[in-house]
Amino acid sequence: MPLEFQTVPPAPASPDDPERDAKRAAFLRWKNEQVIPYRASMLAACAGNPVLQEIERIKCKRSTAYFLTVYGHLFEPRKRKRKSGLGGEFVLFERQVQLLEAMKACLERDDEGPKSDLVVPKSRDVGASWCMCGEALKEWLFDDDVKVGLMSYKEELVDSKSPDALFWKIDYMLERLPDWMKPPKKSIRRIHLSLTNGLNGNVISGQSTTKRSSRATRSSWLGMDEADWFDEFPEIWAASVAAADTRIAVSSVGGNNGPTFYRLALSDELSPAEQPMRLDIRWWHHPLHDDAWFENEKTRYPNTAKFKTEVLMDPFGDESRFVYPQARHKSMAVDVAYNRLWPQYTAIDPGFSDDCGIVFLQEDPVNGWVDVLDAYVNARKPADYYGSILAGTPESGRDWEYDTDALRLMPWLQVRHAHGVTFYGDMYGFNKEGATADSFYSRLTKYNIYVRRDRLKDGTLAQRRLEARTFPGRHQAVWEVMPRLRFANTPGALFVLEALRQHQYADHGDRPVASEQRKPLHDWTSHVVSAVEYYAVNRSMERRIHDTYLARPVKPSRLKQVKRLDNYERWHARRTG
Known part of the structure; x- marks a missing residue:
């Protein structure tokens, strides 16, 4: 050289x-x-x-x-x-x-x-x-x-x-x-x-x-x-x-x-x-x-x-390009820790062939903070596997092995589950499998886990919860709760924080998008972010319901009563005549 x-x-x-x-x-x-x-x-x-x-x-x-x-x-x-x-x-x-x-x-x-x-x-x-x-x-x-x-x-x-x-x-x-x-x-x-x-x-x-x-x-x-x-x-x-x-x-x-x-x-x-x-x-x-x-x-x-x-x-x-750009200003909070006296929530984005994302949260009833305590993600596991983790009761003799994250979380989840937890999730979890007629969420009931649903007792869809099934409704709910989010110093909470930071909209390339709703990219960030979205939108809807004054039914007017009586008498006369 x-x-x-x-x-x-x-x-x-x-x-x-x-x-x-x-x-x-x-x-x-x-x-x-x-x-x-x-x-x-x-x-x-x-x-x-x-x-x-x-x-x-x-x-x-x-x-x-x-x-x-x-x-x-x-x-x-x-x-x-x-x-x-x-x-x-x-x-x-x-x-x-x-x-x-x-x-x-x-x-x-x-x-x-x-x-x-x-x-x-x-x-x-x-x-x-x-x-x-x-x-x-x-x-x-x-x-x-x-x-x-x-x-x-x-x-x-x-x-x-x-x-x-x-x-x-x-x-x-x-x-x-x-x-x-x-x-x-x-x-x-x-x-x-x-x-x-x-x-x-x-x-x-x-x-x-x-x-x-x-x-x-x-x-x-x-x-x-x-x-x-x-x-x-x-x-x-x-x-x-x-x-x-x-x-x-x-x-x-x-x-x-x-x-x-x-x-x-x-x-x-x-x-x-x-x-x-x-x-x-x-x-x-x-x-x-x-x-x-x-x-x-x-x-x-x-x-x-x-x-x-x-x-x-x-x-x-x-x-x-980012779905939640304000998450870039969030960081880990050293003083966030589990408090059994505060309301506890678990949000689930179920999946089998795809990832299943589970996020554990709590609410500070005095100051209004929403703390992300931890999270768990896995794929290709049956619902019973996740149920045993959420209940904190490991099961032996099953066709699965618990990973290190599951073993780390289960002792804490056992204590948490005993004190009561509210569960929210994607409606996909209620879909029944053809062979067993079981759904992801129905399998969780054996572990005393009941996921909140958006259907009424007669099976009809509650109109007030339609927004939980659309991305704009969930997106708006997370935007509203984002200023109150805090993240614990745990591997799962930091993973959720990074997922919120990295969650991006899909790129349409050269295709026209003027009339299309922007949708997020489906990648490693999607599942825990979706779980957070289901927590946020359900809590938002519940607050609106609780804050709504339910007025007494309007008493029918005398004119309407007379009209109904006259109609009945004419109908009865035709029947008997």
Whole structure:
């Protein structure tokens, strides 16, 4: 490696780095005075020199950063960007080099743990997609037995005639390489969503993004561009575990398709051992993004929310995407604890094949606080399993095993259940199974658990409770109770808090939504949030009923009494006559 390439001038450590201007100037000097002249001299020296050409191929195989910095090209259609030095020669800045090093570290790991995957949250316009395409091209040229899979949230962004497409970027860089570095044209097979190197058999393939993506294919590594905007990213991320040794998810933040990317890339919800390798690329890492650029971008964006998500990488910048944005201002309260003298409530969102979410709450009758004490979530368990947990009475000899959360909760739930609890739930729990004629809630009655229902004794639906069956009614009820919500320092309560924070509306993409009611996304947040909604809407309806004065029935007027009597006499006369 040439001496001038062994150290890339460092980027600012933060937007407030006192040496930020000096560091940016140092990078530009390094690029213009050392790298650009070296590129030109190396191309000239290699022309007609097979020995030097082979040495360069070895250097490129060892280092993608060297390959791109010396031989890579970057397309830049914006004139002002080109004048400022962007585009043309692909000279990597420090964070881009670190990205390629992180990719290499993941690809070379021997184990298949979380650290074999890389997740890259990024600001806009930092060249991360070009780096991922550059890594794919380098391996396609120089490595052996490589198959790279590439995905984006639209197929036309994987392969099309648009410069935004991943294959277009690869084609652009490949065409501008010196001929001695490329395979002969007859050895290059280029079809839609595929690029094959006939010399070594390496393949770069593209895929459309559905929840079945990557199931029927195997790759050395799988690159996902703009992953946070995939319609089915949770399913794709889960399905691709066995499809590739390494998965690389690169994306700007703020996608409206669920919090999976946020949890992988930015959240502390996963423990360090469970987290994939992470590398963020902030706006200030780019040497051309100085304070003046920052201020100009701020004024050019149509609203502050877009600027926060696109540039500042704030996944919560656009609060309109979230069902309960005010939950972002909530936190754990150290003084919240179970008080057996206060009214206790349990809210249930039942499920068997889907998750069953259960939330435990209490109300402070003096100050009006509503405390979330804990929660429990599981799936594919019978109603009796949940009934034994809620009653705090473990059962042996059954076809289930209690998990650690259930064992943690049952001693407390036994005491709580003995002092009396009110249960609310989704009406789905009253649906009867065809084989047994039992419902989820009817199975709970053997544990002395009776869930409040919204039907009258004669089976007719109570009009006042129709709102519990619609999302707008439940949504409004939670908005009303949110200022009074507090969260205990327990795993379940903190899970409920994070679910409320992350609960998002479904993204309709390019479909018209003017006449459609916005509905929440169905994901890991849905079930405990639904349980909280059923608590809130039932308590809201009960308060309105209790506060309503029931007037005595109006006494019929004398005129109506006479009219009814006259009608009776005429009817009786017809019968007897």
